[in-house]
Amino acid sequence: MNATRAMAMAAILLLAGAALAPPAHAEETKLTIFAAGTLAVPFRTIDRAFEAKNANVAVQPQFGGSVKMAKQITELHMPADILAVADYNVIPKYLFGANGKPRLADWYVGFARNAITFVYTPKSKFASEIDAKNWYKILARRGVEIGRSDPDTDPSGYQTVQMLALAAKYYHAPGLASSVLANAPLKNMRDTETSLIAALQLGQIDYLAIYRSDALQHRLKFLDLPSEINLSDPTHAAFYKTGIAHTKNGALEGKPIVYALTIPSVAPHPALAAKYIAYLLGPEGRKVLAADGFGTFEPAYAVGTKVPAAIHGLTAPWPSS
């Protein structure tokens, strides 16, 4: 191929590429959200609805373990407009300037509730036998494989351990926690619980400790555990405190599972972020969350004094336990 031909070909390819390239979205504002993995399904629905109501806005969510998402902001300095976590404690722990780290947020709002449960499939061992009364005896049987996430790195991991400690008290069965955890050894543990859903569906594990919202979203059978132990109800907060998880990060007291969010100080578009949160906390957002298996608060609970004006009207102060 001679030089002229080669140049002609290059020119044609370039023009074709330019013509086929998607139109430049010069006016579009990108809203970046870092959210816990279990929020993926409702947030995607809410994102699309928000984009439909707001022209020239592209919502770009990223999902993963809550601690990982927080650290992407604090350690990797990635810019995010909103951080939404599965355990409200993650925000003050990492973003409020503890241990000499920079303060990257001043407030947070609790916007959804969840419950810890065990999910299973028809293939799971003793699936036809298990129910909300005998579950702790069945899960302790030999040969049952239980999966859970790492309590040292993930909220649902330590919440599972707390729930089992509470169950031991609730059912007056002192050995309950250790006998169930014996079937959830290190080899069945992953960094975050959503990694184990494939393992459950493929029959590698029989039961998986995960949130009720995931059970409903993935259409998995789940156990309806009493609200006294499943960390779903803030009115039981005093009892929850007695369920302790001993982790490499210290002894963690049980707390109700409340999803919280904030706008970090490094947010590129704080006003737009506030608008999104207002939508999320409003009736349409709550409807989507409820449909996907989350409990909601009306009004949402706020901690901190610098809650943006657009959101403030939708919140009430966090009730002290």
Next chain:
Amino acid sequence: MRHDASSPATSRGAYLVAWLLASVLLAFILLPLLDLAVNQTRAGLARVAGSMDALDAVRLSVEGAGLATLAAALFGVPLAYGLARNEFRAKGLVSALVDIPLAVPHTVAGIALLFVFGRQGIVGAPASALGIQFWGTLAGIVVAMLFVSVPYTVNAARIGFEAVDPRLERVARTLGLGPWAVLARVTLPLAWRGIMTGLTLTFARAIGEFGAVVILVYYPMTAPVKIYELFIRYGLDEATALSLVLLAVSLALFILLRYFAYGRRRNLGAGR
């Protein structure tokens, strides 16, 4: 025939351009790594270097990658020889199949392997009757590492074998060597560099794999998994400290493997 820089066939200009582009590439590789090293605190490095957990993770990674490389040699090299020497209708398909693991997203590869090697998998179920498990074991680590890295061995070894003139093999036969002796004394020495390049790449790819490994095995932790855990539990400093340890160990092993490939066998190359 040797080509050197002063040969009239090579213009100075072209040589300089080549070196410029090469330097850009080397800088592209070195800069992020140097940045990592320079920003590392001594305290973080000391903490990680003294941690048994962290060093165990590195040891496990080297062990897993080593076994995966041996498996790649055992199964991949014969396949490469078959592809180099034979013509058959499905050859194009087989070659493409060998390359597929490179295109599969790592998490998907992990899940696919779990499907086969898991408790109820077509290989995993009979294997567990024999006492072999892949979930949360070294065997699982090796399987995940092997899947993503074996294409490098097959492709490089195949090129190595293709460069060996089949007539040399036939001549050796006429001189009285049996087929296995021909393989050992003629073919393999000549294809050695290609094979070793492939095995080195396989080792390199295996030792760094995260996505596929973590589906099958989180505990015991390989180095990439431990690095991720350190990031979540502590922060960037601890994670980069272990990354640098892993890089240093990997670099040392690559240099060793390259010496093994090129150092002793230089005089057996086809006239080069």
